[in-house]
Amino acid sequence: MEKFYVTTPIYYVTAKPHLGHAFATIVADILARWNRILGKEVFFLTGTDEHGTKIEKAAREAGKTPKEFVDEVANMYMGAWKALDISYDKFIRTTDEEHEKAVSEFVRLVWDNKDIYKGVYEGWYCVPDETFIADFEVKDGKCPECGRDVQRVKEDAYFFALSSYKEDLLRIFEENPDFVKPNSRLNEIVKILKGTLRDLDITRKSVTWGIPFEPDKEQTVYVWFDALINYISALGWPNGSKFTEFWPADVHIVGKEISRFHAVIWPAMLLSAGIDLPKTILVHGWWTVEGKKMGKSLGNAVNPIDLSKKYSVDALRYFLVKEKSIWEDGDFSESGLVSRINGELLADLGNLVARVLTLAEKFKGKIDGKAEIADNLNMSRIMELFDGYDINGALNEIWAFVRSINKYINDTEPWKLDGPRLGTVLNNSLEALRIISILLYPFMPSTSESMQAQLGIKLGTINDCKFGTFNGKVKRGKNLFDKIVTA
Numbered sequence: 001m002e003k004f005y006v007t008t009p010i011y012y013v014t015a016k017p018h019l020g021h022a023f024a025t026i027v028a029d030i031l032a033r034w035n036r037i038l039g040k041e042v043f044f045l046t047g048t049d050e051h052g053t054k055i056e057k058a059a060r061e062a063g064k065t066p067k068e069f070v071d072e073v074a075n076m077y078m079g080a081w082k083a084l085d086i087s088y089d090k091f092i093r094t095t096d097e098e099h100e101k102a103v104s105e106f107v108r109l110v111w112d113n114k115d116i117y118k119g120v121y122e123g124w125y126c127v128p129d130e131t132f133i134a135d136f137e138v139k140d141g142k143c144p145e146c147g148r149d150v151q152r153v154k155e156d157a158y159f160f161a162l163s164s165y166k167e168d169l170l171r172i173f174e175e176n177p178d179f180v181k182p183n184s185r186l187n188e189i190v191k192i193l194k195g196t197l198r199d200l201d202i203t204r205k206s207v208t209w210g211i212p213f214e215p216d217k218e219q220t221v222y223v224w225f226d227a228l229i230n231y232i233s234a235l236g237w238p239n240g241s242k243f244t245e246f247w248p249a250d251v252h253i254v255g256k257e258i259s260r261f262h263a264v265i266w267p268a269m270l271l272s273a274g275i276d277l278p279k280t281i282l283v284h285g286w287w288t289v290e291g292k293k294m295g296k297s298l299g300n301a302v303n304p305i306d307l308s309k310k311y312s313v314d315a316l317r318y319f320l321v322k323e324k325s326i327w328e329d330g331d332f333s334e335s336g337l338v339s340r341i342n343g344e345l346l347a348d349l350g351n352l353v354a355r356v357l358t359l360a361e362k363f364k365g366k367i368d369g370k371a372e373i374a375d376n377l378n379m380s381r382i383m384e385l386f387d388g389y390d391i392n393g394a395l396n397e398i399w400a401f402v403r404s405i406n407k408y409i410n411d412t413e414p415w416k417l418d419g420p421r422l423g424t425v426l427n428n429s430l431e432a433l434r435i436i437s438i439l440l441y442p443f444m445p446s447t448s449e450s451m452q453a454q455l456g457i458k459l460g461t462i463n464d465c466k467f468g469t470f471n472g473k474v475k476r477g478k479n480l481f482d483k484i485v486t487a
C-alpha cells in the first residue's frame with residue numbers, strides 16, 4: 001500500500017493553542033484525510049516542543065516545575081485537536097523517553113561524522129524564538145524576526161558544521177524544485193544559503209531543561225536541534241519499523257518564520273547523519289489581526305475552540321481554508337467567518353442538500369437516467385491541486401462544482417417535473433451530492449458524514465467520485481447549517 005507521511009510543527013508549550021496553530025494542524029489533517037480516501041496508508045504526526053530556555057522561564061513564572069508545566073499544556077493541545085476533529089496518528093512530545101534517546105543517537109552519528117566541534121558562542125540569543133542571532137542582524141537590541149529584546153550570551157558551546165553543507169544543499173534545491181513550496185519561499189532560502197552560512201551552536205551550557213549532550217554532560221542539546229529530530233523519533237528511528245515504512249516524510253508543514261530551520265538546518269543534519277531527506281517542506285502564510293501576525297506575544301491570539309463552539313467545527317475548518325491562499329497571509333475577522341457561513345455553507349450547500357432531498361423523498365418513481373452534469377466536475381484539476389498541496393485551490397474547484405449543481409437545479413426546475421424526467425434530474429443531483437460528500441470529507445468531516453447519513457450511503461473513496469446510478473436510501477435529516485443572525 002502506498003504510504004503518506006505528513007507532519008505539523010511541534011508547538012511550543014509556552015502558548016495555548018490559537019488559531020494559527022489550529023490552521024497549520026487543520027491543513028495537515030486535510031492532507032491526511034485526502035490521502036486516506038486516495039487509498040494510501042497515512043501517518044499524521046503532531047506534537048509539542050517542550051525543552052529550552054523559554055519553557056524553563058515560563059514554568060518558573062507559573063510557579064510550577066517544568067515537567068508539571070509541560071504536561072498541562074501538552075494536554076491542552078491534545079484536547080484542542082480532539083475538539084477540532086484532528087485525526088492525528090501520533091502526538092509526540094520532546095520529553096518522551098523515546099525521543100530523548102533518538103536525539104542522543106543522532107548526536108552520536110553527527111559526532112562520529114566529525115561534524116561537531118567545540119568553541120565559544122558569543123553573540124545574541126532571542127529567547128521567544130529560541131534563535132541565535134548574528135551581531136549585524138540585531139537592531140537596537142531587538143530580534144530581527146519578532147522584534148523582542150535579545151540577550152547577550154557568552155559560553156562554551158559545541159558547533160555543528162552547517163556551513164560545510166552549503167554546496168550540497170544548493171545542489172539539492174536545484175535538482176528538486178519541489179523541495180520547498182511555494183517557489184517564492186525556495187528562492188528566499190537559496191538567497192540565505194548563498195549569503196554567509198554560519199556554523200550552528202547546537203548546545204547550551206546555561207540551559208538545564210534540555211536533553212543532555214552526551215559528549216559533554218555539562219551541556220544540553222539546543223532546543224531546535226532536539227525538536228527537528230521529532231520527525232524521525234516519532235517513527236521509532238533508528239530501529240522502528242514505522243521509520244522504514246514511512247520515512248522520508250512526504251511533507252513537513254511549517255509557517256514561514258521557521259522555513260529556514262526546516263529547509264536548511266534539518267536537511268544538513270540529515271545529510272550529516274546519513275538519513276534521507278524529506279520530500280517537501282510546505283511553507284504556509286500567517287493569519288494576521290489588523291495586519292499583525294497573530295500570536296501570544298502581541299496578545300491578539302484568537303481562540304479556535306471558542307469559535308468552533310460558537311459556529312461549528314466544520315464552519316471554522318472551511319473558513320480557514322477558503323478565506324485565503326495557503327501560501328499567503330490573511331487577516332482574520334469574525335464577520336468574514338459569518339459571511340462564509342451564510343453566503344456559502346448555507347446558501348450554496350445546506351440549501352442545495354435540503355432542496356434535493358425534499359424532492360427525492362417525495363418522489364415515488366425510479367431514480368436513474370444518464371449523467372448530464374459529469375463535465376461540471378473537474379476531478380483531474382482537483383487531484384492536481386491537491387498534488388501541489390494547494391488545498392485552497394482544490395476547495396475553490398470543489399465549490400465551483402457545488403455551485404454548478406445549484407445552477408442545474410435552477411435550470412431544470414425539478415419541482416415542475418414528474419415521471420422519468422424528474423427521475424433523471426434527481427439521479428444527477430443525488431449523484432452530485434454523493435460525490436460532493438466525498439470531496440468535502442477532508443475539509444468538513446462531520447458535514448460529510450451527515451450528508452452520507454441523509455443520502456443513505458457510505459463514504460467511499462476517490463474512485464467513487466464519478467456519476468452512476470444513485471443507490472442510496474434518502475432520509476432528510478436536520479439542516480447542515482443554520483443562518484447566523486448578527487445584531
Ligand code: ME8
Nearest residue numbers: 009010011012020021024049227228255286287294
Ligand atoms: O515555532 N498564522 O513553535 P510555535 C498561521 N516549536 N500559523 C501560525 C501562526 C499564525 N499567526 N502562529 C503560529 C515553533 N502558527 C517550534 C516549531 S518544529 C520542529 C518546532 C503556526 O508554537 C505555524 O505553522 O511557535 C508556525 O510555524 C507554528 O505555528 C509555530 O508554532
